[in-house]
Amino acid sequence: MPAPSVMQAAEAMITTILAGKAPARAASAQHQSTPAASAPHLVQTHASVVVLLPDLAYKLKKPVNLGFLDYSTPMLRRQWCREEVLVNAPLAPGIYLGVAPIVRTQREEMHIGPIFSPESVPEPASSLEEGTVVDYAVVMRRLPETATLAGWLQSGRLSAAMLEAVARRLAAFHAEARADDEVRRYGQPELLAFNWQETLTQLQPYLGRTLDQSTYEQIQRYVEQFLAQRRALLLGRIAQGCIRDGHGDLRLQHVYWLESPPEDGQQEPQLLFLDRIEFNTRFRYADIAAEVAFLAMELEYSARVDLADAFVDAYVRATEDESLREVLPFYLCYRACVRGKVASLLLDEPEVPLEERDQAQQQASALFALAAHYASRPAGATLVMIGGLMGTGKSTLARTLQQTTGAALFSSDVIRKRLAGLAPGETRAEAFGKGIYAPAWGTRTYQALHALAILALQEGRSVILDASFLRREDRQIMAQAAAAQGVPTFFIECFCPKEEALARLRHRWSQRQRVAAPGSSGTGELSLRSSTVEASDGRPDLYDAQCAHWQPCLPETEKIIGVPFRTDRPLPVLLAQLLDILGQPRLACRLVQP
Known part of the structure; x- marks a missing residue:
């Protein structure tokens, strides 16, 4: 559960905005923005509280340690806020504005401090003109939810041509991404087994709640068999340079398409990839197939297998990566499990409204069913x-x-x-x-x-x-x-x-x-x-x-x-x-x- 200071800070932001004491809009906008009619409000995730304003978003990290991420102290939250801005700026230029400290005044009021660059963010307990630093928020320009691929999908306008453009952009990003020895070692079967074991262990509290024992055991068997029987294939992926410093959380809601869908011969659209993982490089250092799997899995979960196929086909054409399809089911299963786990985590957060928790339970169960479907194919070669x-x-x-x-x-x-x-x-x-x-x-x-x-x-x-x-x-x-x-x-x-x-x-x-x-x-x-x-x-x-x-x-x-x-x-x-x-x-x- 978030410490009171974080929730107080988030609520104080809205109070301050409504009182007209802080900017609700960015000074300038290079990108499309959310309509001004959108009232300031909070959005909860398993690890963050996001304050959404008409043109800005303030993202505060909850003081939690979930094993795979640790935001438990103010100094850690400062570190990961700074890192989030640094790792995301290249993929979303002009969106990540910096880090704003949350300050407590002498009257024990929470205020929003000025925006700092990642290199100059003050440490906890520092004294600023506005007050004493107690926490931090990543400051972003707010983009319209309708511009995400999830928004395009919901409106029925997401097309194969759009997914093909996304695949080409992703392939270009991967081609330039780090692939040194430190990154490559994360493709080793032993480290993949560690990732899987961590996820499976974290799923155990949700047995009987969002997944049943038989589904859990089916997925576990598939993973063990794949790692044992496809070891040479996984090692070959390392030798081919397929392990890259990627995005780590490439979901439909994290890809923004800021122009109209292209027609034949038109220029490529402006594509932005937001919310690249900062808190654990182990989640970013991965096979490029793991990144492809995230979008493909979410499209299949949304009953748009045709779009998933178009995306995967375009990526394979762009990269000439013949063996990607052979490891893809393994990573599709992993991505479905990870998303099911994240949805399950919301069940234990009392500050999340009951209706949202019910939705999360249904979503998690459906994702685990999809993971079991991927796990139903033979793990070995044929x-x-x-x-x-x-x-x-x-x-x-x-x-x-x-x-x-x-x-x-x-x-x-x-x-x-x-x-x-x-x-x-x-x-x-x-x-x-x-x-x-x-x-x-x-x-x-x-x-x-x-x-x-x-x-x-x-x-x-x-x-x-x-x-x-x-x-x-x-x-x-x-x-x-x-x-x-x-x-x-x-x-x-x-x-x-x-x-x-x-x-x-x-x-x-x-x-x-x-x-x-x-x-x-x-x-x-x-x-x-x-x-x-x-x-x-x-x-x-x-x-x-x-x-x-x-x-x-x-x-x-x-x-x-x-x-x-x-x-x-x-x-x-x-x-x-x-x-x-x-x-x-x-x-x-x-x-x-x-």
Whole structure:
């Protein structure tokens, strides 16, 4: 519970403003401001009391020690007020004006002192002209709540284009953020485990109040399994420079969009990120996926999965961070738990109105349910072989699954062309089993496919392999390699009516010949991974020959999970079914056009 001095100071601010003895408005405004009709009032959070005035906001820190933050003494509150201004100024220029001391006069009245820069804030008990310093407040220009992403969302005006702009701005911020050894060590699995254990411990008082025991245990199991089974993936994120000094609390209500939504070709809007965490660098030093997860989780919590997808897709495009999607569910679960914890903390603060506490209880329960949903997906890596005859839609399905899950994707068609010194888009009208499709070339191709899959599995990645897998031996070799890594193997055997496959082959070969014509482009990327460039040379006249060489899948013999998969249905339906088969929850999944 806040010390009386803090509440007295907050209430005294309003009294002083209403009496006309202190400014209610900023001297100048470079940004949109809240309408003057808004009367001064207080807002409670679990750690602060905020005095909202028409053009200004005074943020006082409660004298509490919650473990993860400590505002328990005036000197600590001075320190963290100063730090809050310093860390937020670059992301919100012109908004954080400084720190104002709260002073007690000789008549025992609370007054607002002048605004000081972070470097010159007087210490507690200092004597000023206005009185003796007893506490502090961060002083900010007040921006309209309607300008937050939460406000745009509530009004129904938040769009995919807006979220894409936010993703680009966030990616640019992360690219320039600190990533030295001190920051990078916070990506270590042991420190992630510490963060999780701290959160889970702090949730225990709320068992039976905002979450039940079974939900708690489900989340705990998922975290333990992910940290154990994806250790290599997490260490790889450190090596890739993905651990940065970020924002730490990137919620919808902390991102401000101060211009109208953009149309194609318009200039980027003015975006401000407020309330960057100052009280614990451990919460800022994190995987960039943890920052992406906060906004994505809140959008999903708000039933706008489409906007969450647009945001994540845009961020991945901007950063080319392929493995982000693989760690994203882990951080989505964490963010949902943290927000559920913060909402739960309000239940034990008697100064918070009963109606707000009831709302907090409902919100916390919903957030923990969302966390459990994220925790329902497999924690470990998976090998998915997507095979079948030509024309059955293997590559389209594989690419769509990769864009949804972030798994590493390797295509035998792309690998074969690269081994032959060809670009993926180049065509070869070879007879069945001849040229680069001769048995020796097939062996080389599958050996390379095997090597790439093993390397990715050793890095903790899930792997999708796009190949026909005609031979049982090739499937078994892959499954044995995955089993050696403790990874389950799925063989998705694509099939469709022959007439459908032949029609697809005729259309695709016709398209391929046009793309490969002299003067055309489309040679593809210089990578052994699957590309969006069509690399298959399958043709209708080869279909029967390939069918004759097909070796049926024997799951028990091959030690795989074999799944016959009919593909003559809409792609969104196929994706949803495949995700169910693989045990992936649908909430964070969507169709990405190949």
